[in-house]
Amino acid sequence: MQDIIEGKAWVFGDSVDTDNMYPGFAMKLSPEEAAKHVFYDLRPGWTDQVQPGDIVVAGRNFGIGSSRPVARLFQHLGVAALVAEEFNSLFLRNCVNFGLPVATIPGVTRLVGDEDEVRLNVHDAIIELPRTGGALAGAPLPEYVYDILAQGGLFAKLAADGYIPAGVRA
């Protein structure tokens, strides 16, 4: 995993729930197809705008809701990391377990605007805005959790430990 990520930010509000990102109807589709419906109601057309390497920024209580694997859809879109003022714990675990970098940084939605270029240090949970010179530090992940992320998620760890047959991926 890359620890320093530079990319364009897309900023969302508070309490963005899982059904906003992975609606029930999309659960019938392949992950590639389902990924086209992320934020389908909140920001229609966004999946045509987002580019590989971009970073999604959200407010408080990001990802409240179900266990459906939203992280995998972001990965299909090429989203490089998620940053939020506060994460729902199930959503955060899902991201870490799929190997999608996350950082909790209170105040981030006041620092960063839509389509700002930002620089994120995942390990230290620091976001910088080169345009203004502004920066904010959040709460780093516990080392134990960061290590799961750094290994590329739990499937990678399980494969390394021999729980999954070599060469098989979901």
Added chain:
Amino acid sequence: MGMTMIEKILARSSGQDRVKVGDVVVCDVDMTVLIDLQFATTWMTPTRIADPERLAVVMDHAVPAPSVKDADGGVKARAFVEQFGVRRFFDVGRHGICHEVIAQNGLALPGQILTCTDSHTCAAGAYNTAARGLGPVEVYSVMCTGKTWFQIAPTYRYELTGEKPDVVSGKDIFLHIAGTWGDATNHNLEFGGDGLRSVPMNDRRTIATQGAEVSADFTTFPADELCTEFVKQHTDTEFEAADPDPDAIYADVRHIDLSSLEPYVARPGKVSDNAVPVSQIESRTVNQCFIGSCANGQIEDLQIAAEALRDRHVAPGVRLIVTPASQDVYREAAHRGYLATLADAGAIVTNSTCGACFGYHMGLVGAGEVCLTASTRNFTGRMGSPDAEIYMASPVTVAASAVAGRIVDPREVLV
């Protein structure tokens, strides 16, 4: 300094004398539950698993299979339990929503740890179990290794006093909490107090289930006499309950006088800071009413619905869908005559499944419609069109509203 209920369980399961807020602990998981969706989406056959006796597989979200993808998931699930000797397999016909199956089969024990893919796994907190949803990859990992990690979160303690009025249910208590205190993100909820004596196990499970809706980590109740009696009805396995220490440290202690509560309704979108007493809710005509899900498809919920609808009829223009939480609940409701009463009143009784609650394969709502639901979630688009409005209330409020054709105080209709 003492520990809360959840700190006690996580300390014990991680082999430590004590834990404190912020600690990351690696715990032995006592029971893990896989659901049908897992097999239909992210499944790979593992090379080995930790222990087939600490694993259950439950078909619940999309049953009977509404698509070839889901049917293929069923094929994989059946092959997996056969290959690895998983005895606790609840296939279609002896299935149910996993949280009901967990409760009815003694898979959640006081003082133990239960993990499952589904976000409403916190339901088993009603039985003094440290239970939570983990998502498909992590539950797969627990299946393989028997372990996972938790970070100790601060706890809000709810101290209940007074006696719950009959018309008030667990749903109303929960909506009162969500409407009054809002989100509990990265916090645990712990319930206690003398008032619990008037809160039966089904209502406790509704409350624990919905802990996920205020974004809480774990929601737990004490293993009091009611709880212990319930668990012993469903299993002979020994357990060691976890009581909080008198000097446990809480982020906040919140008091609720149950005798002062009335029925509550949540407005569309979310429950936190968005639920009010029914006397304050706007009068809305309803198109669809739903009673079901892990939160409100229990036998007591069907009993309440049947009693409310006996000799009454669902209003013209309203669809009332009732979904038993498990095949066992379905059979019991059939034997007691509830299903006939509901059908006679114009309700549709479906097979047991998560169904209409998650807007996947049945009972969806269209643009411009208003739904009043006794289920788990009222998110925009949760039950179908994002242009539908989903209000949430208790089974009796939903049943009464289905009769009235608009959101009403059940005390006005059921006199």
